[in-house]
Amino acid sequence: MDGNGRWAKERYLPRVLGHRSGLKAVRRSVEFCHQNKIEFLTLFAFSSENWRRPLEEVSFLLSLFQKSLEDEVVKLDDNNVRFKLIGDRSKFSTKLQDLIQEAETITHGNTGLTLTIAANYGGRWDIVNAAQQASLNGHAKLSEEILSQYLQLNFAPEPDLLIRTGGEVRVSNFVIWDLVYTELYFTDILWPDFDESCFYEALSHYSGRERRFGRAGVEQEVSMKYIADS
Ligand code: FPP
Numbered sequence: 001m002d003g004n005g006r007w008a009k010e011r012y013l014p015r016v017l018g019h020r021s022g023l024k025a026v027r028r029s030v031e032f033c034h035q036n037k038i039e040f041l042t043l044f045a046f047s048s049e050n051w052r053r054p055l056e057e058v059s060f061l062l063s064l065f066q067k068s069l070e071d072e073v074v075k076l077d078d079n080n081v082r083f084k085l086i087g088d089r090s091k092f093s094t095k096l097q098d099l100i101q102e103a104e105t106i107t108h109g110n111t112g113l114t115l116t117i118a119a120n121y122g123g124r125w126d127i128v129n130a131a132q133q134a135s136l137n138g139h140a141k142l143s144e145e146i147l148s149q150y151l152q153l154n155f156a157p158e159p160d161l162l163i164r165t166g167g168e169v170r171v172s173n174f175v176i177w178d179l180v181y182t183e184l185y186f187t188d189i190l191w192p193d194f195d196e197s198c199f200y201e202a203l204s205h206y207s208g209r210e211r212r213f214g215r216a217g218v219e220q221e222v223s224m225k226y227i228a229d230s
Helices: 006-012 014-037 049-054 057-079 094-107 123-136 144-149 196-207 220-228
Strands: 039-045 083-084 113-123 160-162 183-187
Touching: 006 014, 014 039, 014 057, 014 196, 039 049, 039 057, 049 057, 049 113, 057 094, 057 113, 083 094, 113 123, 123 144, 160 196, 183 196
Parallel strands: 039 113, 083 113, 160 183
Antiparallel strands: none
16 A cells, blocks of 8 residues: 555655545545445555654554544444454554454454454565464474465465555565465555555456466467367
8 A cells, every 4th residue: 555655745744644634535445345345455554664663653543543543443343344363463552452352352253354464474484484484383394285384364365365555566575475376456646545446457457367377378378178089
């Protein structure tokens, strides 16, 4: 969700107001996914590198997150949304950790959209953490199947589409293990401006791609079969 700071700067506003506007775009995206029956939405809200930002900005982001949990969990639950958090939550205040746990417990049985917030999350941390957990559970020899059971996104299918706003063309330590076959979509739109029409555009871009998972394309496979048969 890149571009909150620049969105604010363009309006001569403090960066934190860009984050407040970014939160409105979060709500719009959740509603969009709910209405369009998208089953999993994972948002990168706070990376493990974001602690390096000015203290004032970090505190604002964490309090925005805390307030959203306090205000919006009932609404999520009413709409059959399951809330999950991925990342190292041990660095958060006890109050925030309790709210996260409570939100996950309340919405646990919901069967509609799974909304996952990545907070204090890093893809490399995720892989190392999974390896450590697997080893603690007695797995002397690791395999892809075993490791993936211990990854933070073990409750979700691998993502179909990654959308990054704000003109950056990088993965930046997001869910790096899970992204290997994910279609990547980059847009210059700043996150607070990302609305329903932008989401539709990303989806139509995605639906035009042919996903091959390492195989040849459909046309090539048909023609190879023809050669083999003849
Ligand atoms: C990146 O934009 C955005 C963030 C680091 C924070 C994302 C937070 C929100 C969208 C609001 C809160 C969300 C929740 C779930 C409560 P940037 O600050 O790097 O902007 P820039 O690229 O223009 O500098």
